[in-house]
Amino acid sequence: MSPGDPLLRWDWFPGHLDEIAFRLAQHVAFTVVAVAVGFGIAFVLALLAIRWRALYGPITAVAGVLYAIPSVALFFLFIGITGLSFLTAEIALVGYTLLILVRNIVAGVDGVAAEVREAAEGMGYGRWRRLWRVELPIALPVIIAGLRVATVSTIGLVAVTALLGRDQGGLGVFIVEGRERFFATPLVVGAVLSVALAIAADGLFVFAQRLVTPWARGQGS
Amino acid sequence: MPVEFRHVTKRYAGDLDAPAAVEDLSLTVPAGQTCVLVGPSGCGKTTTLKMVNRLVEPTSGQILIDGVDVARHDPVKLRRGIGYVIQQIGLFPHLTIGGNVAVVPELLGWHAARCRERADELLALVGLDPATYRARYPHELSGGERQRVGVARALAADPPVMLMDEPFGAVDPVVRERLQNEFLRLQADLAKTVLFVTHDIDEAIKLGDRVAVMDVGGRLAQYATPSELLTSPTSEFVARFVGADRGLKRLSLRRVGELPLAMPPVARVGDEAGPARARTLADPFPYLLLLDGLGRPVGWLDRDRIPTEGLLEERLAVPMSPLLEPETTLRDALSMLLAAEVQAGLVVDPRGAMVGMVTADQIGATLRAEGGRTAEGRRPAAAGGTR
Ligand SMILES: Nc1ncnc2c1ncn2[C@@H]1O[C@H](COP(=O)(O)OP(=O)(O)OP(=O)(O)O)[C@@H](O)[C@H]1O
Numbered sequence: 123m124s125p126g127d128p129l130l131r132w133d134w135f136p137g138h139l140d141e142i143a144f145r146l147a148q149h150v151a152f153t154v155v156a157v158a159v160g161f162g163i164a165f166v167l168a169l170l171a172i173r174w175r176a177l178y179g180p181i182t183a184v185a186g187v188l189y190a191i192p193s194v195a196l197f198f199l200f201i202g203i204t205g206l207s208f209l210t211a212e213i214a215l216v217g218y219t220l221l222i223l224v225r226n227i228v229a230g231v232d233g234v235a236a237e238v239r240e241a242a243e244g245m246g247y248g249r250w251r252r253l254w255r256v257e258l259p260i261a262l263p264v265i266i267a268g269l270r271v272a273t274v275s276t277i278g279l280v281a282v283t284a285l286l287g288r289d290q291g292g293l294g295v296f297i298v299e300g301r302e303r304f305f306a307t308p309l310v311v312g313a314v315l316s317v318a319l320a321i322a323a324d325g326l327f328v329f330a331q332r333l334v335t336p337w338a339r340g341q342g343s
Numbered sequence: 344m345p346v347e348f349r350h351v352t353k354r355y356a357g358d359l360d361a362p363a364a365v366e367d368l369s370l371t372v373p374a375g376q377t378c379v380l381v382g383p384s385g386c387g388k389t390t391t392l393k394m395v396n397r398l399v400e401p402t403s404g405q406i407l408i409d410g411v412d413v414a415r416h417d418p419v420k421l422r423r424g425i426g427y428v429i430q431q432i433g434l435f436p437h438l439t440i441g442g443n444v445a446v447v448p449e450l451l452g453w454h455a456a457r458c459r460e461r462a463d464e465l466l467a468l469v470g471l472d473p474a475t476y477r478a479r480y481p482h483e484l485s486g487g488e489r490q491r492v493g494v495a496r497a498l499a500a501d502p503p504v505m506l507m508d509e510p511f512g513a514v515d516p517v518v519r520e521r522l523q524n525e526f527l528r529l530q531a532d533l534a535k536t537v538l539f540v541t542h543d544i545d546e547a548i549k550l551g552d553r554v555a556v557m558d559v560g561g562r563l564a565q566y567a568t569p570s571e572l573l574t575s576p577t578s579e580f581v582a583r584f585v586g587a588d589r590g591l592k593r594l595s596l597r598r599v600g601e602l603p604l605a606m607p608p609v610a611r612v613g614d615e616a617g618p619a620r621a622r623t624l625a626d627p628f629p630y631l632l633l634l635d636g637l638g639r640p641v642g643w644l645d646r647d648r649i650p651t652e653g654l655l656e657e658r659l660a661v662p663m664s665p666l667l668e669p670e671t672t673l674r675d676a677l678s679m680l681l682a683a684e685v686q687a688g689l690v691v692d693p694r695g696a697m698v699g700m701v702t703a704d705q706i707g708a709t710l711r712a713e714g715g716r717t718a719e720g721r722r723p724a725a726a727g728g729t730r
């Protein structure tokens with residue numbers, strides 16, 4: 123990356139289109155798996171916390187510690203256990219999503235107006251039916267907001283997993299490569315594409331939310 | 344189905360010395376009647392209602408619906424059989440109006456098509472056009488419309504018993520008056536056993552077959568018909584709660600529909616002006632009332648301002664008189680006339696068509712007649728000092 127080199131060398135692209143596609147797909151796959159698994163675990167944890175309030179503190183404390191450990195440290199911590207693998211990367215990525223997701227699911231359900239809860243109970247909803255049919259649907263906007271944040275930050279972190287080797291890392295691999303070879307083009311490509319991916323994912327969630335919560339439109343709250 | 348309270352007491356804190364929310368309440372609401380619980384804030388009205396559908400369990404005593412202790416029912420199933428309108432309405436924001444109304448039928452496992460049909464039926468019943476409202480969401484409705492949906496939702500599975508906690512509390516007086524009238528019309532048809540909570544004594548007198556006045560600490564101060572309550576309050580508390588203007592309040596016992604309604608000279612928009620003018624000049628009442636094609640009042644024409652020829656046009660008429668319904672109490676009618684500074688109110692049916700006319704003089708005459716009767720009526724010694 124000596125001064126005078128152009129930021130983008132267009133002749134780099136023709137030979138690398140396949141790799142760009144592969145890394146992009148890998149990036150998406152890692153993100154989807156991390157967010158999906160993270161959501162599944164967070165959902166169960168949140169249900170436990172909703173049912174037994176006393177568990178909320180310990181659950182968020184553990185999730186908070188996972189979240190607070192610097193990502194690189196967390197990755198290398200797990201290398202010792204699970205090796206330089208897909209699993210290592212995913213464990214760390216999933217760990218990162220938990221705090222945000224648990225907190226938003228619980229906050230969404232807590233945010234259901236007391237009178238709505240009482241009306242549901244008074245009309246003959248049992249506890250679980252009320253949770254599934256009334257509280258969780260009403261919590262959806264807050265839950266989806268949590269998914270948005272978790273997804274966007276996961277997309278950023280997937281790039282960091284490139285430090286664990288070329289089997290993962292998605293677009294991050296270009297960034298690492300560019301840095302190692304003092305060559306700006308892949309670095310810029312990796313960075314720009316991850317940002318674009320984050321923006322696209324975010325937009326997808328906004329769209330999905332409009333679709334599944336038509337009632338929340340123009341509600342002002 | 345009658346609802347009976349037998350020595351029901353509720354203390355929220357386990358502490359036995361704490362004042363009870365409801366104290367040794369015994370009363371029976373006969374099947375098909377409306378019992379209004381009225382009293383100052385915090386006197387245990389909501390608690391009393393919630394013990395009927397077991398949202399709150401009594402500390403001691405029993406509540407029987409149709410002779411069966413509610414404690415013997417599974418609470419969730421019990422609630423599906425009791426209509427419940429909560430104090431803050433509590434519509435589900437994520438369901439459409441149709442979906443909200445169909446909630447209990449769905450819980451009861453009715454087929455989707457029947458649920459939809461029933462929701463439409465009930466929206467129409469509470470005066471909301473199903474085609475306009477069924478697909479909307481609660482936040483797209485006004486406060487009064489939401490209250491109606493709350494009532495429709497409670498009625499959806501046709502429960503024999505209804506619990507209504509200040510169902511008309513959150514709307515302005517004009518809308519409340521209309522909702523009350525609608526309630527009376529519905530109840531005349533449906534004859535549910537209703538426990539209705541309010542802290543507005545006028546609403547209690549207007550809607551209740553019987554009124555239970557409660558005092559702070561959850562004690563029942565008096566349980567009586569509205570007219571007994573007005574003529575013979577049994578304690579100073581009740582007398583004070585009912586108010587110093589008991590004579591005037593007796594007007595709340597009478598409804599506009601019970602008066603012999605007069606008819607002013609009327610004509611329809613588009614009628615020949617000449618004959619209408621002749622008829623009005625011959626009438627002792629000095630104004631002509633103009634109606635539209637559906638018989639709804641448009642406004643008044645001073646007899647001297649009626650054209651001698653041509654057709655009667657809408658723009659000639661001055662709308663001034665308040666519109667009353669047959670269910671409007673004489674007291675509300677009088678205050679509407681005073682507020683509008685006019686002598687006559689127009690009584691219309693639910694579609695808005697003209698039924699007749701009520702004048703302030705008529706109401707005054709009723710008041711004088713009632714006043715005479717009150718003076719002869721029994722008055723507790725204690726109530727004397729509250730004037
Ligand atoms: N869940 C509860 N826990 C403890 N105390 C309660 C609870 N609910 C009500 N109370 C108390 O019981 C008393 C009666 O309350 P309740 O809600 O029945 O009154 P209310 O007559 O409905 O009042 P309002 O007209 O303000 O609605 C009050 O002193 C209230 O503070």
Ligand SMILES: [Mg+2]
Pocket residue numbers: 388389390430508
């Ligand atoms: Mg209350």
